[in-house]
Amino acid sequence: MTSSPTDLTAARAVGSGTGDTAEAPAASAAGALPAGAGGTWQALRHDVGAMLGLGYIVLVTLVAIFAPVLTSISGWTPYEFDQTAIDPDLGGMPIGPWGGMGAEHWFGVEPGSGRDIFARIVYGARVSMSIALSATLLTTVLGVSLGLLAGYFGGRVDVVISRVMDFLMAFPALIFMIAVLSALPASNRSALLVVVISAFGWPYLARIVRGQTMSLAQREFVEAARAAGASGTRIVFREILPNLRSTIIVMSTLAVPGYIGTEAGLSFLGVGVVPPAPSWGQMIAASVKWYAVDPAYFVVPGVCLFLLVLSFTVLGDRLRAVVDAQEGR
Amino acid sequence: MSEPLLRATHLVKEFPIMGTGGLLRRPATFRAVDDVSFEIRAGETLALVGESGSGKSTTARLAARLLDVTSGTVELDGEDVTALKRSELNRFRSEVQVVFQDPYSSLNPRHTVERIVTAPLVYQQRTIPGGPRAFTRSLMERVGLDPDHSQKYPAQFSGGQAQRIGIARALAVGPRVVVCDEAVSALDVSVQAQVINLLRDLQREEGLTYLFIAHDLAVVRQIATRVAVMTQGRIVEEGDRDSVFGAPRHEYTRTLLDAVPRIRPEWERQRRANAGRS
Numbered sequence: 001m002t003s004s005p006t007d008l009t010a011a012r013a014v015g016s017g018t019g020d021t022a023e024a025p026a027a028s029a030a031g032a033l034p035a036g037a038g039g040t041w042q043a044l045r046h047d048v049g050a051m052l053g054l055g056y057i058v059l060v061t062l063v064a065i066f067a068p069v070l071t072s073i074s075g076w077t078p079y080e081f082d083q084t085a086i087d088p089d090l091g092g093m094p095i096g097p098w099g100g101m102g103a104e105h106w107f108g109v110e111p112g113s114g115r116d117i118f119a120r121i122v123y124g125a126r127v128s129m130s131i132a133l134s135a136t137l138l139t140t141v142l143g144v145s146l147g148l149l150a151g152y153f154g155g156r157v158d159v160v161i162s163r164v165m166d167f168l169m170a171f172p173a174l175i176f177m178i179a180v181l182s183a184l185p186a187s188n189r190s191a192l193l194v195v196v197i198s199a200f201g202w203p204y205l206a207r208i209v210r211g212q213t214m215s216l217a218q219r220e221f222v223e224a225a226r227a228a229g230a231s232g233t234r235i236v237f238r239e240i241l242p243n244l245r246s247t248i249i250v251m252s253t254l255a256v257p258g259y260i261g262t263e264a265g266l267s268f269l270g271v272g273v274v275p276p277a278p279s280w281g282q283m284i285a286a287s288v289k290w291y292a293v294d295p296a297y298f299v300v301p302g303v304c305l306f307l308l309v310l311s312f313t314v315l316g317d318r319l320r321a322v323v324d325a326q327e328g329r
Numbered sequence: 330m331s332e333p334l335l336r337a338t339h340l341v342k343e344f345p346i347m348g349t350g351g352l353l354r355r356p357a358t359f360r361a362v363d364d365v366s367f368e369i370r371a372g373e374t375l376a377l378v379g380e381s382g383s384g385k386s387t388t389a390r391l392a393a394r395l396l397d398v399t400s401g402t403v404e405l406d407g408e409d410v411t412a413l414k415r416s417e418l419n420r421f422r423s424e425v426q427v428v429f430q431d432p433y434s435s436l437n438p439r440h441t442v443e444r445i446v447t448a449p450l451v452y453q454q455r456t457i458p459g460g461p462r463a464f465t466r467s468l469m470e471r472v473g474l475d476p477d478h479s480q481k482y483p484a485q486f487s488g489g490q491a492q493r494i495g496i497a498r499a500l501a502v503g504p505r506v507v508v509c510d511e512a513v514s515a516l517d518v519s520v521q522a523q524v525i526n527l528l529r530d531l532q533r534e535e536g537l538t539y540l541f542i543a544h545d546l547a548v549v550r551q552i553a554t555r556v557a558v559m560t561q562g563r564i565v566e567e568g569d570r571d572s573v574f575g576a577p578r579h580e581y582t583r584t585l586l587d588a589v590p591r592i593r594p595e596w597e598r599q600r601r602a603n604a605g606r607s
C-alpha cells in the first residue's frame with residue numbers, strides 16, 4: 001500500500017465537507033454515455049445499412065400481414081389459374097416479356113399454370129416469415145432457459161444439457177430434418193417445420209448464453225443477491241437475464257436469416273411447405289426447370305429471399321457492433 | 330460482559346483441488362480456513378487482516394453464510410445458523426448483510442439504484458416501508474447520495490458513490506451485522522476516508538456491528554475495535570486494536586506492521602484529537 005497517514009489526514013479535511021463534491025463531475029461525465037435500448041437505437045439510426053435492412057424487413061412483414069388486402073387490390077389470389085396469360089402452344093410460356101409482367105399480373109405469371117406470382121410472393125412472405133419468426137422465438141426461449149440453467153447451476157444439470165447440445169450440434173441436422181419431414185404426414189407441416197428447425201437450432205444460442213451466465217455468476221452482484229436472500233431461479237431471471245439482453249437480441253436477429261434459408265431449402269427439396277400453399281423456396285424450386293426460357297420466374301422469389309436474408313444479417317451484424325462497442329467501454 | 334452478537338467457532342473450509350478427483354476417488358482438498366474462531370459483540374468492529382490468500386474472504390463468506398462450512402459453527406445471538414437451509418435463512422439474511430470489495434462488480438449494471446437497494450426486501454418478500462420511491466430516497470440520503478439519482482444505473486456513478494449504493498443496499502433490511510469484505514480497498518485514498526467515516530457514523534448512529542476485512546493496516550486502525558490477524562487460514566493473533574498495533578505478540582503481526590509505513594506520532598495525536606471532536 002502506498003497510502004501514508006499524512007495522505008489520510010489531508011483527505012479527511014477534504015472529505016469532511018459535502019462528502020461527494022469530488023465525485024460528482026465523474027458521475028455527470030459517465031451519464032453522457034447512454035446505456036440500454038435507447039442508446040442502441042440512437043447509434044443504429046445513423047447506420048444506413050442497418051436502416052435499409054430494417055426497412056425491408058418491416059416492408060416484408062407488412063406485406064405478409066396485409067396479404068389478403070394486397071391480393072384483393074391486385075385482383076388475383078395465389079391459387080387462381082389464368083389460362084389467358086399463358087401460351088399453350090409454347091408449352092405454357094407466359095405471354096409477354098419478363099414472364100408476363102404487366103398491369104394485369106404485376107410480377108408476371110407462373111409458366112404452365114398461369115398463377116399470379118405477386119399473389120404467391122405475398123402469401124409466400126406470410127409462410128416464410130411466420131415459420132422463421134416462430135422458430136426464432138422457440139429457439140430463443142429454449143436456448144436462453146437451458147443455457148441459463150446449465151451456466152448457473154452447473155454440475156449435473158450442466159453435464160446433461162451440454163451433452164445434449166454437443167449431440168445436436170454434431171448431428172447431421174439437414175439429413176435428419178429431410179428424413180423426419182418426409183416420413184411424417186403432411187398435415188400441419190408448418191408447425192412441424194418450426195419444431196424441427198428449433199430442435200436443432202437452440203444449442204447455438206444456449207452455448208453462448210451458458211458461457212456468459214458462467215462468467216456473470218462469478219460477479220459479486222450475484223453473491224450480493226444471494227446474501228440478500230434470493231433463490232436460485234430469482235437470481236437467474238432477475239439478476240443474470242437482464243445482463244444477457246443484448247446478446248439475446250443480437251443472436252436472435254442473426255438466427256432469423258438461417259431459419260428463413262432452412263425453410264426455403266426444405267421447401268425447395270420438397271419436404272417443407274406443402275403445395276399448393278406458396279413459399280419462396282418452393283417457387284425457386286419450381287422455377288429451376290424454366291430458368292432458361294423464363295428467368296423472371298426465378299429472379300422474383302430469388303431476389304425477395306436474398307434481400308430478406310441479407311437484411312437480417314446486416315441488421316444483426318450492425319446491432320452486434322453497436323452492442324459490443326457499448327459493452328466494451 | 331455482554332454475550333457476543335456473532336460468534337464463529339472452529340470454522341473450517343476445504344475446497345476441492347481442481348483435477349484431482351476421479352470417478353471413485355475423492356478430490357484432494359485445500360484448507361482455505363483452518364480452525365478459525367472469533368466473537369464480535371454488538372456495536373463493535375472486528376477487523377480481520379492478513380495478506381492476500383490468507384483466507385479472509387472465505388472466512389467472511391462463511392460468517393455471512395454465503396458458503397457452507399466444512400465444519401464448525403456460526404452463531405448469531407446464540408442461535409446456530411450453520412445448519413439452516415436456504416429457505417430458513419431469511420431471518421439471518423435480514424440481520425447479517427455484506428458490502429463487497431468491487432463496487433461495480435457488486436452492483437447489477439442493468440438495474441437502477443432503486444431496484445438495487447430495494448432488492449433485498451423484495452427477495453425476502455417483505456413490504457417496502459413507504460413505497461420503493463420514498464424508501465430509496467431516504468436510504469440514499471442516509472449514505473450521502475443525491476436522492477434524485479435513484480433512477481440512474483451504477484455505471485453513472487463514481488467508485489465512491491457506487492460503494493455508497495452497496496452500503497445502502499446492505500442497510501435496506503435493517504441489519505445488525507455488516508460484513509465488509511475489503512469494502513474500501515478498491516477506492517482512492519481520499520474516497521476511502523469518506524467511506525470509512527460513513528461507516529463509522531452509521532455505526533455510532535445505529536449501533537451496527539462490523540466484521541471488517543482489510544489488508545491495509547492504516548484503514549484498520551481507523552475503524553477497528555478489535556483486530557484479528559490471519560495467515561494461511563489461521564488466526565494467529567487477536568486482541569484490542571491498540572494492543573495488537575502497539576505490542577504485537579506474534580511474529581507474523583510484526584512482519585505485517587513492518588511492511589507498512591510507520592504512523593508518525595504527530596499524526597497520531599491529530600487523529601485522536603479529530604476522533605475526540607467528531
Ligand SMILES: Nc1ncnc2c1ncn2[C@@H]1O[C@H](COP(=O)(O)OP(=O)(O)OP(=O)(O)O)[C@@H](O)[C@H]1O
Pocket residue numbers: 344345359361379380381382383384385386387388544
Ligand atoms: N471457490 C474456491 N475454490 C477453490 N479455492 C478457493 C476458492 N475460494 C478461495 N479459494 C482459495 O482459498 C484461499 C483463500 O482465499 P481468500 O479469497 O479467502 O483469500 P483472501 O485472504 O480474501 O485474499 P485477498 O486479500 O486476495 O482477497 C486462496 O488460496 C484461494 O485460492
Ligand SMILES: [Mg+2]
Pocket residue numbers: 385386387511
Ligand atoms: Mg478477499
